[in-house]
Amino acid sequence: MAYGKTCATLFHCKNMKKQALLFILLLFGMQLFAQDNAILKSILASGSEVNTFDADLYKRFEKNATPQEHYGKLFFVSPYHFAAVFNTGKYMIVNKKRIKVNIGLFYGNFKLKKGPLHSLANIFLYAFQGRCEDLASENNYSIQVSTDSNYHVVTFTKNKHTIGLTYKQVIFKFDLNDLRVKEIILYDTNNSVDTYRISNVLYNVEVDNSVFETN
Numbered sequence: 001m002a003y004g005k006t007c008a009t010l011f012h013c014k015n016m017k018k019q020a021l022l023f024i025l026l027l028f029g030m031q032l033f034a035q036d037n038a039i040l041k042s043i044l045a046s047g048s049e050v051n052t053f054d055a056d057l058y059k060r061f062e063k064n065a066t067p068q069e070h071y072g073k074l075f076f077v078s079p080y081h082f083a084a085v086f087n088t089g090k091y092m093i094v095n096k097k098r099i100k101v102n103i104g105l106f107y108g109n110f111k112l113k114k115g116p117l118h119s120l121a122n123i124f125l126y127a128f129q130g131r132c133e134d135l136a137s138e139n140n141y142s143i144q145v146s147t148d149s150n151y152h153v154v155t156f157t158k159n160k161h162t163i164g165l166t167y168k169q170v171i172f173k174f175d176l177n178d179l180r181v182k183e184i185i186l187y188d189t190n191n192s193v194d195t196y197r198i199s200n201v202l203y204n205v206e207v208d209n210s211v212f213e214t215n
Contacts, residue, residue, distance in 0.1 A: 036145040039152050040132050046179035047130025052077050055201040057084055061104070063192035074198060075211050076128050083211040084124075084196075093214055094121045100214040104194070105165070109214055116165050120186075127172050127181040132156075141170070151176060151183070165189055 057074040060067055072086035080096040084103075093100040099117050100109045112118050119139060126135040132154050136143045141156035151173040158168045166189055173183035180201070186194040 036143075039145055039147075040143075040154070043130040043132060043152065043154075043174050043179045045130070047128065047181075050076070050078060050128065050180065051204050052207045053128075053201050053203045054205050054207060056199045057086070058197040058199070059084075059086065059090075060195040060197075061192065062195075063190070075207050077207055077209070077212070079129065080125065081209075081212045082124055082128065085211070092120075092124075093212060094125070095212045095214045098214040104192075119167060123167065123170055123186065124184065127184050130174070130179070130181070132172065135170070139167075147176070152179070 053074075053076050055074045057072045059070040059072070061070075062068075070086040070088045070090055072084060072088075072090075074082065074084050076082040081094060083091070083093045085091045085093075090103045091101065092103050094112070097112050098109065099112050099121055101107065101117065106117060106120075110117055112121055122135065122138065126132070132143060135141065136156055139156070140159050142159055144155045144157070146153045146155070154172045154174065156170040156172075158166070161168075167186050168189055169187040171183075171185040172181050173185075174180060175182050180203075182198050184196040184198075186196075188194075
């Protein structure tokens with residue numbers, strides 16, 4: 001009888017310890033979620049204060065060969081206009097509902113409808129505005145937030161494999177001080193990697209609208 005009571009007591013203790021561990025893990029997960037949510041809301045608030053900017057832009061393309069590097073300028077007017085123009089003749093210009101592009105696999109002047117170009121345009125527009133949760137919900141991405149010595153790193157990962165060219169993972173790096181995007185990394189389903197680095201940014205300055213011409 002004493003042996004049976006001892007076994008029951010041990011089982012009860014182990015069960016209690018397991019429940020306590022699960023409860024601690026749950027609390028820890030809730031705390032991390034709250035911290036991540038606070039970071040995303042702060043990023044969104046900072047991005048909402050950006051009406052325009054003028055910046056230097058560096059692009060690095062990697063796929064099974066020597067990396068290609070491009071240097072240029074980046075212009076943005078909230079909420080629907082941006083122009084990335086490189087010294088190699090490459091460009092990507094978004095003017096609300098149109099995109100004029102000569103970069104990677106894309107070349108031409110198109111209406112922005114659902115598809116890879118629409119997704120590409122929104123990746124940049126949402127990055128500039130800090131709209132991380134909008135990007136995730138519209139593209140079926142999960143979000144992971146981490147912080148290193150220089151950046152809040154927001155990683156978007158496709159929840160479900162899709163057929164055709166798309167971005168299976170996107171990374172935004174937001175500066176710890178001003179909470180604005182300084183790097184965008186795109187991993188597509190063709191196993192290429194595009195890295196865009198933004199520097200020397202002048203916020204809320206006058207931007208010549210002619211840079212957004214898509215005709």
